[in-house]
Amino acid sequence: SQTIHQWPATLVQPVGSPLSLECTVEGTSNPNLYWYRQAAGRGLQLLFYSVGIGQISSEVPQNLSASRPQDRQFILSSKKLLLSDSGFYLCAWSPPGGSFVHVEKLFFGSGTQLSVL
Amino acid sequence: SQQGEEDPQALSIQEGENATMNCSYKTSINNLQWYRQNSGRGLVHLILIRSNEREKHSGRLRVTLDTSKKSSSLLITASRAADTASYFCATDDRGSTLGRLYFGRGTQLTVWP
Numbered sequence A: 001s002q003t004i005h006q007w008p009a010t011l012v013q014p015v016g017s018p019l020s021l022e023c024t025v026e027g028t029s030n031p032n033l034y035w036y037r038q039a040a041g042r043g044l045q046l047l048f049y050s051v052g053i054g055q056i057s058s059e060v061p062q063n064l065s066a067s068r069p070q071d072r073q074f075i076l077s078s079k080k081l082l083l084s085d086s087g088f089y090l091c092a093w094s095p096p097g098g099s100f101v102h103v104e105k106l107f108f109g110s111g112t113q114l115s116v117l
Numbered sequence B: 001s002q003q004g005e006e007d008p009q010a011l012s013i014q015e016g017e018n019a020t021m022n023c024s025y026k027t028s029i030n031n032l033q034w035y036r037q038n039s040g041r042g043l044v045h046l047i048l049i050r051s052n053e054r055e056k057h058s059g060r061l062r063v064t065l066d067t068s069k070k071s072s073s074l075l076i077t078a079s080r081a082a083d084t085a086s087y088f089c090a091t092d093d094r095g096s097t098l099g100r101l102y103f104g105r106g107t108q109l110t111v112w113p
Helices: none
Strands: A003-007 A010-013 A019-026 A032-038 A044-052 A055-058 A065-070 A073-078 A087-094 A112-116 B005-007 B010-014 B019-024 B031-037 B043-050 B055-058 B061-066 B071-076 B085-091 B107-112
Touching (some): A003 A087, A019 A087, A044 A073, A055 A065, A073 A087, B005 B085, B043 B061
Antiparallel strands (some): A003 A019, A087 A112, B005 B019, B019 B071, B031 B043, B031 B085, B061 B071
């Protein structure tokens, strides 16, 4: 069966510090991968998605970047965190199919609560 | 944007009562999905309804879709305290070739024992 791992669960970082959140998926090959951010009491904002190694699409301009160094590994990074980067970050995957498949189900990780102080 | 909007933002009911949540969206879709999120956790997929379907059932869940009104509803029957969570609708975009889902802000459901 497929599983998704996301860590850390909680992170408190000072403004200006770097960030690295990691997400890995097991039990499937070539999944579509996603990073979402959820501000308190708000919906989910899609940050990045990837349909393959090295293929990253960004939804919104921001202080963050994403990389996919391996098929089932997705990393969210920042060189210098801002206060506005605080939020709940969720990694998710969907079955493979590249860009031209309409997503019918997302499987989410357990999330990382990031507080930038 | 395509983002769906759930209504109401918060709903508080007693165990055994039914809970109804609504979702509206803006553009044509292929499917609409409902997810559940327990506090501080990831989202869990509940049910998908395709644009050519009008109603779907899964256990105590009933979802309807009205594409002419661009709206959907999620009914949870005979609610339990364990149903307390946030519920989100998510839509794709028929006009897009990219595999993205757009989420609303959610309905916070509280079920009192």
